[in-house]
Amino acid sequence: MAATLEKARVSREGEFVVIDAKGMHYRELNELIVRVIEEGAKKLKLINVNGQRFIADGLRGEYYIEIYGVAGDDLAAFANGPTIVVYGDVQDGAGNTMNAGKIVVHGNGTDIIGHSMRGGKIFVRGHVGYRVGIHMKEYREQVPVLVVGGTAGDFLGEYMAGGRIIILGLERLETYPEIVGDWLATGIHGGAIYLRDTIEEDKLGYGAKFEELTDEDYAFLRREIEEFCSYFGGNAEEIMKAKFTKVVPLSHRPFAAMYSDSKEAGH
Amino acid sequence: MVRNFPPDFVVRVDKEACINCLRCVRECPFGVHEYDKEKKKWKRHHEKCVACLRCAYMCPTQAISIERSPMEYSPHPVWTNRVRKDIKTQAETGSVILTAMGNELPYLNYFDHLVLDACQVTNPSIDPLREPMELRTYLGRKPEKVDLDEYDGVELKTKIAPNLKLETPIMFAHMSYGSISIEAQLSMARAAKEVGTYMGTGEGGMHRDLYPYADHIITQVASGRFAVHEEYLKRGAAIEIKIGQGAKPGIGGHLPGTKVTAEISETRMIPEGSDAISPAPHHDIYSIEDLSRLIYALKEATRYKKPVFVKIAAVHNVAPIAVGIIRAGADAVVLDGFRGGTGAAPQVHRDHHGIPIEVAIASVDQRLREEGIRHWGSIIASGGIRSSADVAKAIALGADAVYIGTAALIALGCTVCKKCYTGKCPWGIATQVPELRKRLNPDEGARRAANLLKAWSHELKEILGALGLNSIESLRGNRDRLRGVGLSDVDLEVLGVKPAGR
Incomplete structure (x- = not known):
C-alpha cells in the first residue's frame, strides 16, 4: 500500500481517526483499521463504506467505531468488546459469533444477524432478514440481546440456546405486514423471544411454546426499549403499551429421548 | 411378552481362582458383576457385558474370561443375529439406535487390496539408517512460483502463506x-x-x-x-x-x-x-x-x-x-x-x-x-x-x-x-x-x-x-x-x- 494513498485515506477529526473507505478492498481497509488501532486510535470513523466485509472481525477491546454507508457481511464477527454504530444498513452475519460489544444499526439488517452470538447487544432500527439470531447462546453473566425495531423473516431464533431477541414491529413491510415470518424458534432449547404483537400458534416451530410475561420480563423489556429509543428516538412508554408475546423452549433437553441401544433397552 | 434377546457375550469365572475380592465389581462401569454379601452369591449380568475386557485384565487371579455368547438365533444369512437384535431393540424403545467408533459393515477395504512397490536390481533401494530420509x-x-532476490545473498521475495510444519x-x-x-x-x-x-x-x-x-x-x-x-x-x-x-x-x-x-x-x-x-x-x-x-x-x-x-x-x-x-x-x-x-x-x-x-x-x-x-x-x-x-x-x-x-x-x-x-x-x-x-x-x-x-x-x-x-x-x-x-x-x-x- 503506497504511503501517499494511506495519508490521503487517513485523517484526524478531534478524537476520531477517519478512514475513507471509498473503492478500497476489504482486506486493505481492515488492515488499515488494525494498523491505526495498533498506533493508539480508540475512536474510528469509517466513511464511504460500501459493502466491505469483515470489519472489526475478532477485534478485542472497547473501541468505538462509526461506519457511514453499508457495512458488508460478517461485521464484528468473533468480536470481543467494540461498540460499532452503523449509519446505514448491515449485510449478512453482523455480530456472527460475537462474544462481547455492541452494534447499533440505523438502517436495516439482512440475514443471519447475531448468528451464534454469545454476548453483547445488537440494536437494529429497521427490519432484519431470515435466520436471524440462529443458535444464539448465553454463558454465565453473558446474555446476548438483539433488539429489532421493524420485523424479522423466517426461522428467527432457530436452535436458539440462550439470549434474548426482541422484535418491536414499529415499522411493517407492505408486502408482508406480519411481525415475524414462519418457523419461529424451531429447535429452541434456551433463551427467549419477545414479539410486540400477537401471532398465530402455527408460526411456532418444533420445540417452541408461548409463555405469559412476568413483571421481570416487562422490566427487562422496558430497559432494552429505553436503550433502543436512546439511539433511534421514540417513546419507550408508548412502545411498552402494546401487547407482547413471549416464546420460550418446550425443553432444554429436546433430544433426550431420541436414542437408545440394546443395553439401555433392558435387553 | 418374553424378551428373547440373547446376550452378545458371556462372562466366565473360574470359581477356584476367584478370591471374592470384588475388584471386578469396582472395575466394571456397566454393572456386569454383582455380589450379594449376605447370601455370598455372585450374579453376572452377561447381557450388560460389552467385551471391553477391563475386568479380565484387572482381576488379580486372572479368574475372568469373556467369550462370545454361544447362544445365538438359528443361523440365517440375511436375517443375521445383529439385524434381529436391532429390530428387537427398536421394537422395545421406538428410537434411533446409537453406537460409536467406525463403520462395522464388511464393505471392501481398498487399503487391503493395494500393494506397494519395491526396488529390485535397478534403481536401488535406500537404507534409512544410513541415509537421510525426509518425512517433513x-x-x-x-506459491505458484518462488522468486528469489539474489542481488546480495539469496533472499526469498515470494510471500508464503502460513503453513503447518509437520x-x-x-x-x-x-x-x-x-x-x-x-x-x-x-x-x-x-x-x-x-x-x-x-x-x-x-x-x-x-x-x-x-x-x-x-x-x-x-x-x-x-x-x-x-x-x-x-x-x-x-x-x-x-x-x-x-x-x-x-x-x-x-x-x-x-x-x-x-x-x-x-x-x-x-x-x-x-x-x-x-x-x-x-x-x-x-x-x-x-x-x-x-x-x-x-x-x-x-x-x-x-x-x-x-x-x-x-x-x-x-x-x-x-x-x-x-x-x-x-x-x-x-x-x-x-x-x-x-x-x-x-x-x-x-x-x-x-x-x-x-x-x-x-x-x-x-x-x-x-x-x-x-x-x-x-x-x-x-x-x-x-x-x-x-x-x-x-x-x-x-x-x-x-x-x-x-x-x-x-x-x-x-x-x-x-x-x-x-x-x-x-x-x-x-x-x-x-x-x-x-x-x-x-x-x-x-x-x-x-x-x-x-x-x-x-x-x-x-x-x-x-x-x-x-x-x-x-x-x-x-x-x-x-x-x-x-x-x-x-x-x-x-x-x-x-x-x-x-x-x-x-
Whole structure:
C-alpha cells in the first residue's frame, strides 16, 4: 500500500481517526483499521463504506467505531468488546459469533444477524432478514440481546440456546405486514423471544411454546426499549403499551429421548 | 411378552481362582458383576457385558474370561443375529439406535487390496539408517512460483502463506473435550509436541491445561460454534471448519446435557446441564460462497496468520466439493472416510452413509491436478487409518498427511468396545467420571501415543527406502508405486492405479 494513498485515506477529526473507505478492498481497509488501532486510535470513523466485509472481525477491546454507508457481511464477527454504530444498513452475519460489544444499526439488517452470538447487544432500527439470531447462546453473566425495531423473516431464533431477541414491529413491510415470518424458534432449547404483537400458534416451530410475561420480563423489556429509543428516538412508554408475546423452549433437553441401544433397552 | 434377546457375550469365572475380592465389581462401569454379601452369591449380568475386557485384565487371579455368547438365533444369512437384535431393540424403545467408533459393515477395504512397490536390481533401494530420509510435511497453500532476490545473498521475495510444519505426516484427529477426557487430550497434546505434529480440539474448545501445547493444536469451528472465541482462534496453530464427519455424514451432533459438567460448560462456553446441539448445517453456510465468507472471516479475525482447513465427510461428489472448498480459500481440505470413528452416532448413518477414504483421496487429488490447483491447498485424509502401510498408501493415492483417531485411542488403551457415547469408558478415555478418568495416566498416555507416531514414522522411512525414495514428498500422489490386487477395472480406474502384474 503506497504511503501517499494511506495519508490521503487517513485523517484526524478531534478524537476520531477517519478512514475513507471509498473503492478500497476489504482486506486493505481492515488492515488499515488494525494498523491505526495498533498506533493508539480508540475512536474510528469509517466513511464511504460500501459493502466491505469483515470489519472489526475478532477485534478485542472497547473501541468505538462509526461506519457511514453499508457495512458488508460478517461485521464484528468473533468480536470481543467494540461498540460499532452503523449509519446505514448491515449485510449478512453482523455480530456472527460475537462474544462481547455492541452494534447499533440505523438502517436495516439482512440475514443471519447475531448468528451464534454469545454476548453483547445488537440494536437494529429497521427490519432484519431470515435466520436471524440462529443458535444464539448465553454463558454465565453473558446474555446476548438483539433488539429489532421493524420485523424479522423466517426461522428467527432457530436452535436458539440462550439470549434474548426482541422484535418491536414499529415499522411493517407492505408486502408482508406480519411481525415475524414462519418457523419461529424451531429447535429452541434456551433463551427467549419477545414479539410486540400477537401471532398465530402455527408460526411456532418444533420445540417452541408461548409463555405469559412476568413483571421481570416487562422490566427487562422496558430497559432494552429505553436503550433502543436512546439511539433511534421514540417513546419507550408508548412502545411498552402494546401487547407482547413471549416464546420460550418446550425443553432444554429436546433430544433426550431420541436414542437408545440394546443395553439401555433392558435387553 | 418374553424378551428373547440373547446376550452378545458371556462372562466366565473360574470359581477356584476367584478370591471374592470384588475388584471386578469396582472395575466394571456397566454393572456386569454383582455380589450379594449376605447370601455370598455372585450374579453376572452377561447381557450388560460389552467385551471391553477391563475386568479380565484387572482381576488379580486372572479368574475372568469373556467369550462370545454361544447362544445365538438359528443361523440365517440375511436375517443375521445383529439385524434381529436391532429390530428387537427398536421394537422395545421406538428410537434411533446409537453406537460409536467406525463403520462395522464388511464393505471392501481398498487399503487391503493395494500393494506397494519395491526396488529390485535397478534403481536401488535406500537404507534409512544410513541415509537421510525426509518425512517433513508442510500443510497449506503453496506459491505458484518462488522468486528469489539474489542481488546480495539469496533472499526469498515470494510471500508464503502460513503453513503447518509437520515432522511426520500423521496428526491426531479432532476428538473433543467432552467426548474424551482431558487426560486423553493431554496425552495426545504432549505426544504431538514431542514428535513435532498436531492434534485437533474437536468442537469442545480448548481446556486451559492444553494451553502449553497450543502451538501444536488445531482449533475447530463447527456448526454449534461452541467455544469459538477470538482468543481461542488466535491461540491455536491452525483453524479447522468442520462441515462433516465420516462417521455421520450429513447430520449434526448432540452432546446430552447430562454430560455438560461444570468444566465442559466452561470450555464450550455454554450453560451447565443444557444439551449442546451442533446443527447438521452451519446456518451461515448454504453455498461455497458462504463457506468462503467464513474462511475469510476467520482469516481476518486472526490477521491471516493461521491456515484455515475445511473438513468434510467423503461423499459421492467429493471431488467437486473439495475443489470448491480449495477455490473458496481453504488452505487444506480434510477428507473423512466412512470408516472414520466417532464418540456417538446413529448406527444407520455410521454404517450406510459416505464413501471409503481411499477413493475419495484419489478422486480429489486427480481433480485438483486436472484443474491445475493442487498446490493451492493440501489434502488431509482420515477415517480408518490403521497402520503405517495405510499412511503410505493414502499418501501415494494423493494425501499430504493423515489424521488418526481410533488408532490413537487404541494406543491409549481403548479396546473398541463401542460404548463411548455412554460416557462410561472403562479405560478412562471417553468419560468425564473422575474415578474412571484416573485409569488413564497422561504421562503414560503421552509416552504411548508418541511411541505410536515414532514407530509408524520409522516404518514409513523403511517403506520409502524400499521404494528407493528419500522423501515423503516423492511418494505423494505417486500412484505408479501402487498396484491393485483383486479390484475391478472400474475400481482401478477411480483409484488411478494399475492392476498387479502390469
